[in-house]
Structure formats: structure tokens, C-alpha cells
Amino acid sequence: MNYFEPLTAFVDLTDGTIPEATAVQRRRLVDLKGLFADSQAETARLGENPLLYEVHEAAEIPKKDGHQLFSTTILRPGTVGDEYFMTKGHYHARSDRSELYYGLAGEGLLLMQTPEGRINAQPMRAGAACYVPPYWGHRSINTGLENLVFLAVYPADAGYDYGTIAEEGFAQIVVTGPEGPRLVPNPRYRGGGSRA
Amino acid sequence: MNYFEPLTAFVDLTDGTIPEATAVQRRRLVDLKGLFADSQAETARLGENPLLYEVHEAAEIPKKDGHQLFSTTILRPGTVGDEYFMTKGHYHARSDRSELYYGLAGEGLLLMQTPEGRINAQPMRAGAACYVPPYWGHRSINTGLENLVFLAVYPADAGYDYGTIAEEGFAQIVVTGPEGPRLVPNPRYRGGGSRA
Numbered sequence: 001m002n003y004f005e006p007l008t009a010f011v012d013l014t015d016g017t018i019p020e021a022t023a024v025q026r027r028r029l030v031d032l033k034g035l036f037a038d039s040q041a042e043t044a045r046l047g048e049n050p051l052l053y054e055v056h057e058a059a060e061i062p063k064k065d066g067h068q069l070f071s072t073t074i075l076r077p078g079t080v081g082d083e084y085f086m087t088k089g090h091y092h093a094r095s096d097r098s099e100l101y102y103g104l105a106g107e108g109l110l111l112m113q114t115p116e117g118r119i120n121a122q123p124m125r126a127g128a129a130c131y132v133p134p135y136w137g138h139r140s141i142n143t144g145l146e147n148l149v150f151l152a153v154y155p156a157d158a159g160y161d162y163g164t165i166a167e168e169g170f171a172q173i174v175v176t177g178p179e180g181p182r183l184v185p186n187p188r189y190r191g192g193g194s195r196a
Numbered sequence: 197m198n199y200f201e202p203l204t205a206f207v208d209l210t211d212g213t214i215p216e217a218t219a220v221q222r223r224r225l226v227d228l229k230g231l232f233a234d235s236q237a238e239t240a241r242l243g244e245n246p247l248l249y250e251v252h253e254a255a256e257i258p259k260k261d262g263h264q265l266f267s268t269t270i271l272r273p274g275t276v277g278d279e280y281f282m283t284k285g286h287y288h289a290r291s292d293r294s295e296l297y298y299g300l301a302g303e304g305l306l307l308m309q310t311p312e313g314r315i316n317a318q319p320m321r322a323g324a325a326c327y328v329p330p331y332w333g334h335r336s337i338n339t340g341l342e343n344l345v346f347l348a349v350y351p352a353d354a355g356y357d358y359g360t361i362a363e364e365g366f367a368q369i370v371v372t373g374p375e376g377p378r379l380v381p382n383p384r385y386r387g388g389g390s391r392a
Contacts, residue, residue: 004329006308006316011323058325066292066330066351068264096262100349102298112202120202127207129254129347133200134262151325153264153296153349 009058009070016074016104016149018056025055029080032088034166037173037188038081045080052076052085053140067156075108075140075148082175084108089139089170091115093159099132099152101140106148109174109181112136115164117171117192121183124150137165141174143181164191205254205266212270212300212345214252221251225276228284230362233369233384234277241276248272248281249336263352271304271336271344278371280304285335285366287311289355295328295348297336302344305370305377308332311360313367313388317379320346333361337370339377360387 009018028049029042036042053075061067078085089111092099101110101124108124112132122130124140132138142148168191172183205214224245225238232238249271257263274281285307288295297306297320304320308328318326320336328334338344364387368379 001310001331003310003314003331006306006318006329006332007327008306008318009325009327011325013323059327061327061329066290066294068294068296068327068349068351070296070325070327094262098262098264098352100264100266102347110202110204114197114199118199122202122204127209129205129207129266131203131205131255131257131264131266133202133257135197135199136202151298155262155264155351156294 004062007059011072011104011151016072016147018058018072021056021058022060023057027052027088035088035169036080036083037186038083041081050076050078053087061156063156065157068153069156070151070153072104072149072151073140075142077142077145077147079176084141084143084174084176084181086141087139088162089137089165091137091161091164093161094157096134097155097158098134099138099154099158101130101132102151103128103130104149104151106142106146107144108140108142108148111139111141111170111172111174113170117189119170119172119183124148137170139165139170143174200258203255207268207300207347212268212343214254214268217252217254218256219253223248223284231284231365232276232279233382234279237277246272246274249283257352259352261353264349265352266347266349268300268345268347269336271338273338273341273343275372280337280339280370280372280377282337283335284358285333285361287333287357287360289357290353292330293351293354294330295334295350295354297326297328298347299324299326300345300347302338302342303340304336304338304344307335307337307366307368307370309366313385315366315368315379320344333366335361335366339370
């Protein structure tokens with residue numbers, strides 16, 4: 001029998017990068033165009049086009065049932081209008097697949113949503129192990145002043161559905177407030193009603 | 197549709213415990229009786245019966261395909277004869293299930309073995325993400341002077357097969373040496389030959 005060989009990926013604890021990553025994806029504001037609620041603020045920053053986050057993939061593992069994939073994400077601090085920097089967010093293409101996030105540094109929220117638009121937000125920080133159960137769309141949001149860094153582990157056959165979030169958005173967004181981050185309805189949300 | 201609700205388990209970064217764990221398993225020497233190579237040294241310490249490790253289970257998650265389980269393990273430093281403290285080690289009952297270990301503190305080895313007795317050892321330390329592919333039995337070994345602490349994430353339907361390791365052992369063991377830990381053949385190994 002041919003066995004897939006064990007391996008170790010070393011996370012640089014000073015910045016969350018994986019120096020020997022097999023792939024690094026960088027997402028700039030243009031890659032999230034249309035996802036921030038304040039479209040004027042979004043447009044105004046497109047020239048600068050700031051880096052929002054990078055994902056370091058630990059290894060080339062077969063995308064098959066039984067395997068797991070893992071990566072680190074480094075999400076920068078900042079806002080577009082009063083909305084915090086965030087990841088694109090996705091459902092899994094195999095929607096019955098879960099994901100585990102383990103916080104390494106910084107502070108933020110893991111925003112989750114059912115296909116019907118019901119929201120759940122969990123805190124992210126070093127030592128927080130946040131569980132995204134099957135079927136929940138998920139997005140990370142940096143509400144702090146430093147990078148938000150976390151490890152993600154998920155079934156290798158989960159796949160990504162970015163399209164639903166790109167079309168519908170999340171039902172709520174996370175914005176700055178006088179007493180800290182707060183969740184408010186997303187004026188650009190276009191889901192839920194027909195699917196609820 | 198009934199969705200399983202998101203949750204967060206907070207790991208105490210000072211000691212690796214999960215203060216709100218839904219279950220804590222403690223393994224003492226008697227629970228590993230017969231697994232250490234030096235049976236005289238093992239017997240001599242059974243009166244004292246030291247605590248070897250504890251596992252903190254983060255949450256009660258359905259043991260179903262698509263979900264993932266996660267826990268922390270705190271493995272004490274020490275030896276039985278010249279063999280380092282270790283976990284029992286197991287294959288998965290669903291042998292095609294993988295596991296991801298993320299090191300939080302201490303230093304050690306993740307010892308893995310195919311059913312035929314081929315060994316692979318990966319380093320464990322803070323920031324090391326060690327991947328146990330499907331089919332590999334796995335055991336953690338504390339080769340340091342402090343607790344070895346790690347997070348484990350695995351498919352919720354993986355299950356445990358402790359019996360094969362209890363009967364056959366690992367083909368190699370990790371012992372102290374003048375130049376540090378070293379792997380040597382396990383004199384009590386009873387597998388491989390017939391299965392290779």
C-alpha cells in the first residue's frame with residue numbers, strides 16, 4: 001500500500017507565517033470589491049489597494065476524504081469606512097464540512113452565518129479554538145490594532161464556495177463604535193429572504 | 197434545518213488546560229502497563245504510578261462525518277528506565293482518518309508507524325504543525341524537561357484503535373542517550389513480521 005508520508009510545517013511564532021509554505025495567497029482590497037458596506041469608502045481606497053490578509057498553506061495534501069488541510073492566516077488591522085478589515089468569507093463547497101480555527105495572535109471575531117442568514121460571532125484571540133460546524137459560512141474580522149493570526153484546520157475535501165458570499169454577503173457586518181466593535185445589519189445583504 | 201451551533205474553547209496558555217473542558221482524561225503508568233520496553237523499571241514505578249498525561253476535550257461535538265474533534269494534551273516529562281514518557285498511541289478505528297497536531301509548548305517527538313511497522317518521527321514543539329496522514333498509528337513522546345503540550349484536531353468519526361498498539365507496540369522506542377533522544381528497536385515489538 002502507498003501511504004502518504006507524515007510531515008511538519010513550522011509556523012514562525014513571531015508573525016504567523018509558514019516560511020516553507022507550499023503556497024501563499026495574498027488578498028488585497030480589490031479582491032474583496034463589493035463586500036464592504038460603505039461602497040464610497042471602498043472605492044476611495046482602491047487606488048491604494050491595501051493588503052488585507054495572506055494565507056500560508058502548510059503542505060500539499062491530497063484533497064480527499066479522510067485527509068485534513070491546514071494553513072495560517074495573517075489578517076491586517078484597519079478599516080474601510082467604519083468596517084473592520086476582514087476575509088472574503090466562504091461556505092464549503094461540500095457544505096457538510098466543518099473547520100477549526102485556533103487563534104495565535106491579535107484579536108477579532110469569527111463571524112458565521114447559516115444559509116438562511118442567522119448570524120453567530122465567536123471571539124478570536126491567542127488560545128481560542130473556534131469551531132465552525134458544518135453548513136456555516138465563515139469570515140474572520142480583525143477588530144484589534146495588531147495582526148490577527150490564526151491556524152485553520154479542515155477536511156481536505158471541503159472545498160470553497162466563495163460565490164454565495166460574493167453575491168449575498170453576510171447578514172451583519174462588524175463596525176467600529178464608541179464602546180468597541182459592534183455588529184449591525186449589512187445594508188448590502190442580499191440573501192436570507194428568499195432562502196429563509 | 198437543525199444546525200449544530202458554533203462554539204469556542206479557550207486554551208489556558210500558561211499550562212495548556214481547557215478550563216471549561218467537557219471531559220478530562222488522565223493516564224497514569226498503570227494505564228500504559230506493558231508498553232514500556234523495560235518491564236522491570238515499569239514494575240518498579242507502578243507503586244508510585246505517576247501521572248503521564250491528561251487530555252482536555254474541548255467540546256461535545258457529534259462523532260459524525262464532516263465534524264471535527266479537538267483537544268489539548270499535556271504530557272509530563274520523565275522516563276521509565278531510559279524510555280521517555282509517552283502516550284498510549286493509537287490507530288484510528290476508521291483507519292483512513294488523519295490527525296493534525298499543533299505544538300503549544302515543550303519538546304518531543306510524534307512517533308508514527310504504518311500497520312507494517314515502518315516508523316516516521318516528526319519533531320514537536322511550539323509552532324510545529326505535525327500531520328498524521330491516514331493509516332499511520334501515532335504516539336507522542338516528551339523528550340524535554342517541561343510539559344509537552346499540543347492541540348490535536350481530527351475527523352469526528354475517526355474513532356480509536358488502542359488494541360493494536362497494546363498488542364504489538366511500536367517497532368521503535370525513544371530513549372535517552374548521551375547526545376539526546378534516539379530511536380532504537382523495541383524489544384517488546386510483536387507486529388510487523390506477520391503483517392508486513
